Amino acid sequence: MNEIRRLKEAILRDSPRYGPDDTFRFACYKGLSCFNTCCADVNIFLTPLDVVRMKNRLGVSSDEFIDRYTLIPFDRNQKYPTPLLKMTDTEEKRCPFVSETEGCTIYADRPWACRMYPLGLASPGGEAAEGNEPFYFLMEERPCDGFSQDRRWTVREWIRDQGVEPYNELGERFKEIILHPRMREGALDPRKIEMFFMVCYNIDAFRRFVFESRFLEMFEVGEEVLKKIREDDIELMRFGFEWLKFSLFGEKTMRVKPEVLERKRKELGVERSEGVS
Numbered sequence: 001m002n003e004i005r006r007l008k009e010a011i012l013r014d015s016p017r018y019g020p021d022d023t024f025r026f027a028c029y030k031g032l033s034c035f036n037t038c039c040a041d042v043n044i045f046l047t048p049l050d051v052v053r054m055k056n057r058l059g060v061s062s063d064e065f066i067d068r069y070t071l072i073p074f075d076r077n078q079k080y081p082t083p084l085l086k087m088t089d090t091e092e093k094r095c096p097f098v099s100e101t102e103g104c105t106i107y108a109d110r111p112w113a114c115r116m117y118p119l120g121l122a123s124p125g126g127e128a129a130e131g132n133e134p135f136y137f138l139m140e141e142r143p144c145d146g147f148s149q150d151r152r153w154t155v156r157e158w159i160r161d162q163g164v165e166p167y168n169e170l171g172e173r174f175k176e177i178i179l180h181p182r183m184r185e186g187a188l189d190p191r192k193i194e195m196f197f198m199v200c201y202n203i204d205a206f207r208r209f210v211f212e213s214r215f216l217e218m219f220e221v222g223e224e225v226l227k228k229i230r231e232d233d234i235e236l237m238r239f240g241f242e243w244l245k246f247s248l249f250g251e252k253t254m255r256v257k258p259e260v261l262e263r264k265r266k267e268l269g270v271e272r273s274e275g276v277s
Helices: 002-014 048-058 062-069 112-116 155-161 165-178 190-201 203-212 223-231 233-249 258-276
Strands: 023-025 119-122 135-138 152-154
Touching: 023 155, 048 062, 048 165, 048 190, 048 203, 048 233, 062 203, 112 119, 112 165, 119 155, 152 155, 155 165, 165 190, 165 233, 190 203, 190 233, 203 223, 203 233, 223 233
Parallel strands: none
Antiparallel strands: 023 152, 119 135
């Protein structure tokens, strides 16, 4: 983790900053001498949408995907857990989904980081000011014949061509959680951290939580929403992000049923009366 932190500091300090209309040259295809080399010995942190798309592509549950294909690195400076794609247990430490001759076997559902390459996205953070806005940069840290190709792109064209936009839409919702002041302060207890991980990375467990616990007895959820979240992982994730704002930070993003509120009020009233007597 310290190495990743140092790399981020170097990027923020030294990397040329690209905007949506800035251009770069790049092409990757079977036949390049470096084909597949960028798919080994690399840290790929997975986004919530990465896990959903990949586990559905493989036809496994999110529980099984997390167990078989990810690691959850521990660092006392981390505010929340983030799964890391597990490389093969070989000297090359290859991505488990890469064929030596054909390349990525889950290409249509590859992770956000793979779609973005050779672009990276940096977020300096801090107060809004010149130099603190997010920016793109080129990752040229390893030999890559792709940069010597004639194909020229703008950043905007590359993002559209690689199908990054749906990831960015959900990514913005995810950022509302991970950049929340309460999260950045590291103020969450273990139970809330577990809830965060379930919603963001174990969507099948979250669906069970919604439909097989007392959740729907307590919260008002419209029939149309129920139908969507029962069948669609992405809709369930959007719903889950709103639930996290309520359960982690106390925001009024969910409606508790009136009868539940009334019952709770009466329970508190009884407790107060008993305390006085």
